[in-house]
Amino acid sequence: MQISDSGYYWCAVEIGDYKTLDDGYYLYLKVQSAPGVSVVSSSVSGHEGGDISVQCLYSSEYQYEVRQWCRIKDQSCYTVGRTGTPQNSSVQISEDDGRRSFTVLMTGLSLTDSGWYFCSVGELQSPVQLTITKPQRAPTTILAATPSDFETDM
Structure with a gap:
């Protein structure tokens, strides 16, 4: 284009x-010749109970715009540097000083956290699909024991 x-x-x-x-x-x-907002990875996977991070990048012309992490399903947003709004402890946003980016950290993930999100800077948005799965369990090994000499004497 x-x-x-x-x-x-x-x-x-x-x-x-x-x-x-x-x-x-x-x-x-x-x-635009360069995107106003983008993400390092537009598809992120995690395990139930674990955490994920998403890095959102923006160009210098948008450095004074509001920066947010939003969930499309319920239209809930977390804003960078907003102190008047209580932040959900499972979603933390930190500004990456001098790098025109911010990082979203989601901890204690649940299967219901799966879905579409977006990083926004001003009116610009960059989508991210988050997929949460159950952690795979290691196969269980059953050891067969032989009767001890004590048990055979009885």
């Missing part, structure tokens, strides 16, 4: 008769 491709686009879906528009949506697409 080229920067000149920026602009409004129309996305439409036709399900039935080709003459009838079933649904449509306008969106504005902004093409």
Whole structure:
């Protein structure tokens, strides 16, 4: 894509008769030479009870914008540097000084934490899919014991 491709686009879906528009949506697409916000990994996996971290990066032109980690499902967000809002102890956000990035640490993960999240800087968003699985257990080894001399004497 080229920067000149920026602009409004129309996305439409036709399900039935080709003459009838079933649904449509306008969106504005902004093409930049470098992304305003991005993530190091857009797909992150973890185990139940464990933790994960996500690093969100942003360009210098957005350094004064609000930076957040949000869950799409319930639209809950955690904001970098927000002291007036109590932070959930299982979600911690730390600013990476001088690197135009912030790191999200989620601890004590549960299966219900799986889903789509996004890093946002101002109006820009970068999606992250989080997958939490049960930890695999090591196979159990059963040792067979032979009767001791004491047991055979009885």
